[in-house]
Amino acid sequence: MTPVLEARGLAKTYDPGGAQVLALRGVDLKIGRGEFVAIMGPSGCGKSTLLNLLAGLDRPTAGEVRLDGERIDGLSEADLARLRRRRIGFVFQFFNLVPALSAVENVELPLLLAGRRRRDARRIASELMGELGVGGRPAAAPAELSGGQQQRVALARALANTPDIVLGDEPTGNLDSAAAREVLGLLRAARDRGQTLLIVTHDARVAAAADRVIALRDGLVSDKAELQAPRPVALPFGSDRGA
């Protein structure tokens, strides 16, 4: 079966101030549809770089990135943006909500970009926020929300277009334990809906919830561990959001 996301010989070299830094040295990776994969490793091992290359946020120095078997590393910036808009959701450690937009406007943004009408986008965003437990303050500015609430809004934004793949760069890294548990539950629920999750994390609880853990060290995959079947979790939202 064709993996939904694949990296072949992926390498990335940075050149800050003339000194070459090998962030990735040839990573091969296959992520199956519906898998929950955690990427772990010490700081500076290339985890975030790998995630950025897979999302098309950066260009590899060498190697290939394939989505459903099609190479995407050569696409233009505009094509990559259109691809992300529909197929890839991204969650950051520091939430990265757009400060000029309210919570609900942040969530409806990918829907509007995908061509939804304003009214539909607002309805879907409101429903999604309600399902993620942040429906009570749709008009709040990001700065008015707690860290846990901001991350839920960020997760809602990432899931708004029901993307095939959700990438997370330490999504629980800036949250307290309770908030981290809630976010983890939401991630697992997304996986249970059939969405593919690839999460960079230092958090052992996140890794424990994953189907597979990939360890990175010095820009190379050092270990791939298949884990036990994940524990079932209750679905926080339905499978149909009016798509």
Next chain:
Amino acid sequence: MTATLVKLAFAGIRSRLLASALTVLLSSAAAATIVLALEVGETARDPWQRTFDAAHGAHVLATVPSRADARTIAALPGVAERDEPVPSALASVATGGGTERLQLAGLRSAARVNTPVRTDGSAPPTDGIVLERSFARALHLRVGGALRLSAAGGPIELPIAGTAVLPSQARYPRSNPGLAWVPRSTLARIQPDRRRWSWTQAIRLADPSAAPAFAARAVAALPPGAAYVATREDQRAEALREAQPLQIILTTYTIVLLIVVFAVVAILVGARAAAQHREIGLLKAVGLTPRQVTTVFAIEAAALGLVAVVVGFGLGALLAPRLTAPSADTMVGSPASAASPWHLLAASVPVLLVLLGSVRSSTRRSTRFSVLHALQSGAPSHARRSRVARAVAGAPLPLPVTLGLKDLLSGRRRALRLGGAIAVTGAAIVFALSMKASLDAQAAGEVSDVTDELPALVYTLDALLLVITATTLVAIALLSVRERIRDYAVLKTVGLTPGQVASSLVGAHVALALVAALLSIPIGIVLYRAVYAIAGGDAEDLVIAPWWSLALVPVGTLLLVAAATGLPARLATRLPAAEALRYE
């Protein structure tokens, strides 16, 4: 501690050369207009005095209906020197576009007081006519040519023997009718009815400072309304009034420029304070009080302001004599720069006050955050969105423009200041267009009392404002890009294409500029009407620029804004999202 604050301030100037250069450019333009407004009133003072001395000018000049009245005044006590009264009569001069009125003074011999000072040809006239120089220049008449006058017995053509100036005569056509000298016999030929002559008695006093009192006695000595009496001070004030329209326009532009300086410097300092939110936190963490942090910015602004004032003073003092050159038509010698130190002081005070006021206004918020908050966040977040930004959310605009506008309007003060600067610049353009329309509306061949330098000055100041606004827009767009690097990366991650990111920046600024440009039209019309009225313009001659000309203001503004923000917008899309996100 002071040395440390100064050091920090100068480090700030060095690290932001574009913003510093823009501040100096703007402030020096404002200082230059202040100095110009003050200097133009004085540059002609010395040439007028030289003319008065050369003409052996009159301390009191009385114009009365008869020779007997003139003798009555000449007999009053206090007179040190008197001349024979000079008769004069009005005549009509045929010009290419119609007729002009001319006051002909009939000389019997060379005047001893208030003598016409020859500037070309011969004077006083032994034959033909001698023209006052500004009249000759306005009608393009040259020595050696001929002047056709209407006379009682039919037209008379007189050879132009020379040109001369007189301290008591202001520049034609502001002083209308013009003045010319002919032999007494010629005057009698042109106007034989001596009841239509008036007589001018030139008097020098033993005590020149007693001129006002003498003038009052002269008026009282004759029936009410019979005498028009001008003292030396009256003559000088009339001659120097040439600079009044220039001063009014320069004062108007000074106010316009100071508004733009306030807006732009407040934006630049505010943006810098926001960009350095964390640095401000660090400064406070090491012990600087909020007041000291503000002082660092104030020292920066004051240092730049002082440089600007010196540059502006030099420019103003240099340009003032050029602007007042037309007034030299009636004087001996050219206007010279006054370069008064008081003018330097007068320019410094408003410029520095505006700069420091804008610093105070823009750093208040940035220095109020707690140290921890400043250190934890890269830049101050928008706690609440403005009502206007919320209203924009419902407007049927393309998504990138809506996003850009929400972002732009979330910084309400900055948007207001930027919109204000654009509106004021647009108003200045409307002013210039209306002035041009008024000049164009004059009948062909009609002599204008507006000097060539006046429209040139207005166009130059408008060009300067346009350059400033365009540079400001580029600087502000660059600042926006720098502040929003991470936000743009997030938007690209969510799915905005590079083109959409660029349109969000350009579209938002264009939309704001469109509103400001539309507002600038009524503001500019009101401004023009006010300045026109203050300058003593005839309300019947007031013409506002036609609608198609006014429509150029919003169209031009949109093109200017799109061009000015285009480059920063391209920069905003070039940085890879992953690299921008690493700033977190």
